[in-house]
Each structure stands twice: as C-alpha cells, then as structure tokens.
Amino acid sequence: MLIINDTSFDFPQNAPQKRSVVTIGAYDGVHRGHQAVIDQVRQQAEILDARSVVVTFDRHPASVVRPESAPLLLTDLDQKLELLANTGLDATCIVKFDETSSRETPTNFVKRVLVDGLSAKRVIIGEDFHFGHKRGGNVALLRELGPKFDFDVVPIELINRGDGVDEPVSSTAIRRALAGGQVELATQLLGHHFEVRGKVVHGDERGKQIGFPTANIEVPSQICRPADGVYAGVLTRADGAKHVCAINLGRRPTFYEHADSSMLEAHLLDFDGDLYGEIVKVSFSHFLRGERKFENIDALKAQLKNDIEQTRAVRGA
Numbered sequence: 468m469l470i471i472n473d474t475s476f477d478f479p480q481n482a483p484q485k486r487s488v489v490t491i492g493a494y495d496g497v498h499r500g501h502q503a504v505i506d507q508v509r510q511q512a513e514i515l516d517a518r519s520v521v522v523t524f525d526r527h528p529a530s531v532v533r534p535e536s537a538p539l540l541l542t543d544l545d546q547k548l549e550l551l552a553n554t555g556l557d558a559t560c561i562v563k564f565d566e567t568s569s570r571e572t573p574t575n576f577v578k579r580v581l582v583d584g585l586s587a588k589r590v591i592i593g594e595d596f597h598f599g600h601k602r603g604g605n606v607a608l609l610r611e612l613g614p615k616f617d618f619d620v621v622p623i624e625l626i627n628r629g630d631g632v633d634e635p636v637s638s639t640a641i642r643r644a645l646a647g648g649q650v651e652l653a654t655q656l657l658g659h660h661f662e663v664r665g666k667v668v669h670g671d672e673r674g675k676q677i678g679f680p681t682a683n684i685e686v687p688s689q690i691c692r693p694a695d696g697v698y699a700g701v702l703t704r705a706d707g708a709k710h711v712c713a714i715n716l717g718r719r720p721t722f723y724e725h726a727d728s729s730m731l732e733a734h735l736l737d738f739d740g741d742l743y744g745e746i747v748k749v750s751f752s753h754f755l756r757g758e759r760k761f762e763n764i765d766a767l768k769a770q771l772k773n774d775i776e777q778t779r780a781v782r783g784a
Contacts, residue, residue: 573604
C-alpha cells in the first residue's frame, strides 16, 4: 500500500494516471464497519479501473477541536496504517490535522484533497459521516459538489453488530466493550484482537521475586486500554516472535494500598529472557478475572498459577 500525504500527493511518477475511489474518516481501530466500507471502495475501484484510497488523519480530529473530550485511541497511527495495508487498498492519504486545518471549509477540503489531490471519481462514505469546519461537510454537500467536480457519491449504511444487539459497529462501541473488560466482544467488533504497543521498562520486580516474572509495558496515555483485570493474550517482540502470555492490568492492590495508575504486566509462558527496552505489542484475547486484593503472597501465587493454566487452556499453549 502506498502512503501519501496531503501536501504533495506524491504518487510515483511512473504510476498510471488514474482516477480514485475514495473514502474518508478517522478509521480508529479499522474495525469491521471500516472494513465493510473499504471492501466497497476496492470493488468499485476495480470496476472503474481506478485507485482505491482511504483519506485519514495524522491524529484524531477530536484531539484538536475538542481535546477535553477526545476519545482514547484504539490504534496509533503506525498500527492504523498496518491494518489499512492489510485490506488491500492501493493507497492511504494522511491529512495533517491541526488548528489551521480544523478551520478549513468542507468545500475547500473537497477541492484540495479529493479533486486536485486524488482526482476522485467516486466517494464512498458512511451515511452519517461529517467533515470539515464545524462538521459542515456531509453526504448532501458532497452530492451538491459532485457534478461540478465530476465525481459521484455513494453513501452506505453502517453494518450492525450481528449479535442480537441493534447497534452499528463503531469505535465508540468497542471502547465501551473494553471499558467493561469485554475483550472477546471487542475482538468480534474489530475483526481482530485489540492490541496495545509500548516499551518494556523496569519495574519493582515483585513478580520475579515471587516466581512469576513479568514484562512491564509502558503504554502511551492517549491509547485506550481494557478495564483492570487479568487476561490471556499474546506478546509480539520487535523481531516478530510471538509468546502466549497472562496479562495483568491494574494497580496491584495486594502490594499497594493506593497506586496512582494502572500498570500493564505480561507474564510470558515458557520464556526466559530479557525484554528491557524493546517495543512490544500485546494483544488481548480472553478475559480471565477481575483484579482483587489477596490476603497474603501464598494466596496470590496460587491464583497466578491458576491464571497461567487458564491462559494455556484458552490459548492452546
């Protein structure tokens, strides 16, 4: 997948001069709803002999226009681009979103990005999508501008969750699932396991002292995390090696009465090595239990053994 930006629209000089089928959005999580839109983009691009392109942003627009209520992110930019690349798109255009661009009129955005930059032939968006200054751009405006700039507009309905709940798949629904520790539901809505990334840092080594060493992972504060609890999942190292792990996310009440924040720790099954300083990925597959305080270290160790056995069972490790 080609990655371009909205300052140069730098398609390779030897690339065929084609029109584009385009969709626009934050694409946080690249969930099943996003994937359904992208499938339509790719199919229509093939029919029209055009490029398939997603236009997204270098940060969530809400972090600029309403930072006090901006949502935590399901994916950072690198992770989002990796997920988009896996969809088979021809290109992703990253729009820089700052105070200046937040004031750009929807009409100017359409002409600058969709028309002059990407030579859009067709624009495919969710029927409730809004863009531009004060969210003034929508399906109606695109349809108004289409004849002038020679593109047509295809609004599509949001896909339903499909689990008996009458609600569309959305980033908001996924964040809500994670806030309740429902990582299995998050997986269903995402179409892939929820994953966080961060650096392995030194901790107080309490896990090692009681015979259950863990990798302490520093996750950026703007990234969403599941509710405190114990989970089964997989840690992926920088070299691509994958290790099944039992994940503890919480404030460790057995040791600390009032911890300032939750910590993410991963105990890698059947692993003996040094991960300090590595940037790793941790995906969550199963919720095992909530966090709780134990009466003593022996009770905690007994529970940790059980957590590991549960992890082996659900992960087949």
